[in-house]
Amino acid sequence: MTGSQGQPNPLPAHEAAERRDWVAYFDRMQGKPPRATLLNAIERFGEIEPTDAPLALDLGCGDGRDTEALLDAGWRVWARDGHEDGIRRVRERSVCRLAIEQGRLDLGIAPFSEMNLPRAHLVNASFSLPFCAPGEFGGLWQRIDAAITPGGRFCGQLFGDRDGWSTLEDRTHLTRAETLTLFDQYILERLEEEDRPSRQAGSAHKHWHVFHIIARKQ
Template identity: 40%
Template sequence: MRDPARWPAYNAAQRGRPVRDLCRRVLDLAGPGDGRLALDLGCGAGVETAAMLDAGWRVVALDPAPGTGDLVREVVGPGDRGRLAVHEAGFADVSSLVRPAAVQLVHASYALPHVPRAVFDDAWRQVRAALSPGGWLAVDLFGDRDSWAGAPDETFLTRAEVGDLLAGLDVVVLDEVEEDGEAFSGPKHWHTYAVVARAPG
């Protein structure tokens, strides 16, 4: 997404789509939520947030786009809203919204790549710090052969850099995909990594 001002329109357009595969995979692996705490980063319209709530998780959902709270509450059923906290905030705010090692599941589908490279390392540090021992991490990352690579407001990683980010985690899924396809802004060449990992303990 080249124009940050388009995020509200992008999020609104996501209503009604299926739950992303990455979210389904980590929910299957993590098992029933049973009131455990999940963090949905870049929650958009709340499609994955609703899936986590349906699976029994409590969810803290973050997205910096204006109108996020209203969008998510439209998707989430009234009976689930007591287990939901929505914040119009970004990755830089994670440490102020959840305690260290308090989150049993962190999910970020196609959100982390849109963190500028200059602040990506700090954002990743906050994500890792939020994860509890035994907690699950599910993220999509952009590779360095993506057609958007080089954009200063986004982060693109080599396979080795992805490995460095995951050091100390038990990696369950690491799928690298490279293909031509569509983005919200039009055709592009995708180079992505889908990751599911678990913290030791």
């Protein structure tokens, strides 16, 4: 595996994410398919009318693996990420470049704290919200909830309190009860709790505690 500068890049994806080395993370994730939670959420909306394409927000879109899938499925997309290299990689995808020209993709760099979210039928946040600082998460979640129209959906991941990174101060980790509280006004269509040790040994070992969520706003 070589990195974006053509140099060997041996860092496993989860170690890159632990260090917030997003360039190494994107290198590792190159060519990966869209996230299962997103694909399942798209399916739940059924056929999209091309003349009346609904809007999806992709928060912490990374290199655009989910953004591209949304566009392919006929959605309009508002995608934001805090890292300029992620946004550059989204723009390099031909589907995304074309969608920008057609006005179907609104793409930009922004930290979670400065995202003014437009109203949308779907908010997708794949493995990104745990990287929001704990002091900013409450406000961000209020904006996410306000953005989702009734009948619309949230899909993505939140990290649990038993996750190996829960001691890192700049991350948001929630208990199962705290997670459920966020979705008081939603029907939980999918809630999978992953709570398991990683397969790696030694310093690469990590305990994963992840909630995989699809929820529909009532």
